[in-house]
Amino acid sequence: MLKLENITKSFNGTTILNNLSLEVKDNAILSIVGPSGAGKTTLLRSIAGLDRVDSGKFILDDKPFDPAEASDTERIIGVVFQDFNLFPHLTVMENVTLAPTMVLKQSKQQATDNAKKLLEQLELSSHADQYPFELSGGQKQRVAIARALAMQPKILCYDEPTSALDPSLRDAVADLILGLKKTGITQIVVTHDPDFAKKISDQLLEVKPINK
Structure with missing residues (x-):
């Protein structure tokens, strides 16, 4: 299980993630939804270790884990980029x-x-x-x-997996992600499409812009 505790991340003085906590169960599909600018991709990049958070903890299988420090050979988190x-x-x-x-x-x-x-x-x-x-x-x-x-990897992350595709392929992508669930891998999906998220998800996290 992956746990995030009180994750905070800012860019240029603007807080994007503020004390966010969540749990992602093993072999689950978590979808992160919300409007543009709400921090979906920032959260995904933080989980993948591509962006270092300002504060908070990551815990994997009950052990502290810093995705930004993990070496490639540890094979913990993989990412499928939007492009x-x-x-x-x-x-x-x-x-x-x-x-x-x-x-x-x-x-x-x-x-x-x-x-x-x-x-x-x-x-x-x-x-x-x-x-x-x-x-x-x-x-x-x-x-x-x-x-x-x-x-x-133990966890596979996707950044907007349907955004570059024809709408007719959305169901095929959903079937693919659901099929990979049978292999035992945990998946985290950032998407702007709430209907797609509901179709594939075991867990759903809605992020909202932080009020200034």
Whole structure:
């Protein structure tokens, strides 16, 4: 279980998160919703260790945990970014295997075998040798998820997973996230879409702008 206790974060003198506390249960899907500027992405980036908080505590499995200090090799939290951040000069397979070989020091064969399983799971096997520019938005997103899963995180975070996609693909994304729940991974989703959030979530957190 991941716990946040009294998390506070400010930018340039403006408080974005103020003494926020929450619990995310193991194997749960937490959706964070709220208007633009309410701090959804800031909260997600803080959980992922991409932004350091000003004060407060993170506790993972009853032990203090600082996501900003966690090394890549600890493989605790993965992130699927809104713009996917795929390497354009690498194939799908190369995108998925790069970090496991460089960071986790997996052999090329081990990383490739694991990647093949992930690509099959995400219905991407036939795209392994393609480059990102040859993929649809939905396919790029699934590659980004495969790349994050290849690092074997305990928690997978998504920043607006439906924002760059055609509305008709929203249900497919929901099915994908719900399918990953069966693998035992905990997922945290930032979304501007309350209906999408209700469909996928075990827990729902609504953040609101802090009154000045």
